[in-house]
Amino acid sequence: MPSIIVHGGAGAYEPGKEHERGLLAAVDAAWVLLESGGSAADAVEAAIVMMEDDPIFNAGLGSSLNLEGVVECDASIMLSDYSAGAVAALKAAKNPIRAARLVMERTDHVLLAGEGADSFARKMGLPSGDLRTERRIELHRKNLRTFRDGGEIKFMPNLRGLADEMGIGTVGAAAMDAEGRLAAGTSTGGMMMKVPGRVGDGAVIGAGTYASPHAAASATGHGEAIMRHLVAKGAVGAAGDIGVREAVESALEIGRFHGFGFGMVGVEENGATALGFATQAMSWAERTDDGRRTFLE
C-alpha cells in the first residue's frame, strides 16, 4: 500500500488552480512509479522533478532570484536507511533534486555546494539551463526598488520584511513504497533577495528533509529558523514514539514557541500521511490507496 504526499510551499499566498494542477501532476507521476514497484526514492524524485519543471513553484525553473538576480537552488533527499544527499546554491542544473540524489548515490558525501555542486551536476550529465522566468525577473526588479536605500542597494537588505514570502513555492514530497521503504525530499530556489551563497533549510538534512526507518518528512517556511531548530529531524525522531501526525503537530508547537512558521508533510512506516502548517497558507496533494486529494488552504 504505497503512498505519496507533496507540498507546494507554506507562507502568505493564495494557492490557486495552477498550484493544484502542479501538485496533482506531481503525485500522479509518483503514483505511476509506486504502483509498478518503484522505490520511494524514485517516487519522491519524480514528484519533485515535475514541480521543479513547473514555473509556478519556487524550485528549478521559476526559482526566486538572489540579491544579484541569480538563481541558486537548494535540494535534498533522504531515505529510511539514513542515506542522504543534497546540493546547495546550485546555479544551472534544471533538476536540483536529481543532483541531490546523485550526491547520495555516487559520492561519499552528503552535501555539495556552489560551483563544486554545479561542476558535479555537469559531470553527471544533468541538463542545465537558464532557470529565470519573466515573472521572477520582474519581481526582482520590484524588490530592488523596495530595498533601494538612498539611491544605493544595501549590501544586505533586512529580509524580515520578506518573511511572509519565505517558504512560498518551495516543493517537497514524502513517500512510502510497496516494500515499506520511506523517502523524503525538498527543492527550492530559497528566499528572494538572499545573499549570494546563502544555503537554506532545503539543502540541510535534518532541517528541511529527514527520514528514518519510522518516518520521512519535508518542511518549508522560515528557513533560517528551521535550520536552527532542525524541525524535520525533530518530527521524524518523535514519529517513532507518537506517530507522524502527532509528531508534525508537536514540531509545529516548537515553531510557535520560538515564533516562526512552517509547514510540513510526512509519511510513516504504515503508510499513513501527515501534514500541518502554522503559516497563512499551504498547498499540498496526496495519493494513497484511498484515492487522490488536494488541499489549498
Next chain:
Amino acid sequence: MPSIIVHGGAGAYEPGKEHERGLLAAVDAAWVLLESGGSAADAVEAAIVMMEDDPIFNAGLGSSLNLEGVVECDASIMLSDYSAGAVAALKAAKNPIRAARLVMERTDHVLLAGEGADSFARKMGLPSGDLRTERRIELHRKNLRTFRDGGEIKFMPNLRGLADEMGIGTVGAAAMDAEGRLAAGTSTGGMMMKVPGRVGDGAVIGAGTYASPHAAASATGHGEAIMRHLVAKGAVGAAGDIGVREAVESALEIGRFHGFGFGMVGVEENGATALGFATQAMSWAERTDDGRRTFLE
C-alpha cells in the same frame, strides 16, 4: 565561574606536544577574555582563531586539500539564544570562524557557502591568504598517487580508505561566560580529497555545532555520518534532561549503534564541561575555575 573546553580533532593519530601547545594557547586566549567579562561567543571565537592560525590543526592555515588540491574550509558558531552562523567551502579567509560569526551577526542567514561566502568575507574586511602548507601539499601528492587508477585520477575516489583520517585536526570549542551564556563553535578544512564543494558537519548547525539555553557542544569525526544523525543537536537536546556528560555518552552510543566514530566536547548551563570520543584518539584541553588541563589520548 566561566569555563572553556576545546578539541583538536578525533581520529587515528597520535596527539603530541605541538597539539598540546596549540590547545593550551587556545584555552588561554579564551580564558583572558572570559576572566575580563568577555562573552562565551568571544571566547569560542578567540580559541578557534588561535587553532586556525596554528598549522598543526586542520583548520584555517594548514587545512587539508580537496581533490583538486584546494583548501575549502567549513566553520560554524551557535549561542545559547539559538543564534547561529556558518560558512562552507570558504577558500581564502584566514579565519573561517570569524566569517561564521559575521554571518550570524550581520546577515539574516545562517549559512553561506562557496564563492558567496568568500565574497561576504571580503566585504566584511576579513584577511585572506593562501592557507596551504608544505605538509598538506606533500600529503595531497601522496593521496593522488594512492588514488591514481590506471594512470588517471578517479573523478571521485572512494574515501572510505581515508575514514580514519576524517576528523583529524578539526578544531572546536564550547564555553560558558560569567553571565551564564553558552556558545559552541567548530572549524575545519574537512576531509582530505573531498569532492570540490563538499560541505561537512563543521558547517552544519545541529551536526558539528549546536547550542541551547541548557548546553553547547562541538563534534568531529566521520562528517557525513554526523550530518545524517545530527549528533550535536542530539547531545545538546538531551543535556537539558540528563546533563551534558551523560548526553555526550548517549550521543556516542548512537554513533556506535550506527557504526561511526566521533568525538565531542560540551559545556552545560552550570559550567560543567564534558568530553567523549569513540575513535582511536582525541586531543583536548579545558580551563575552568579548577585550573587548566590537557588530554592527549
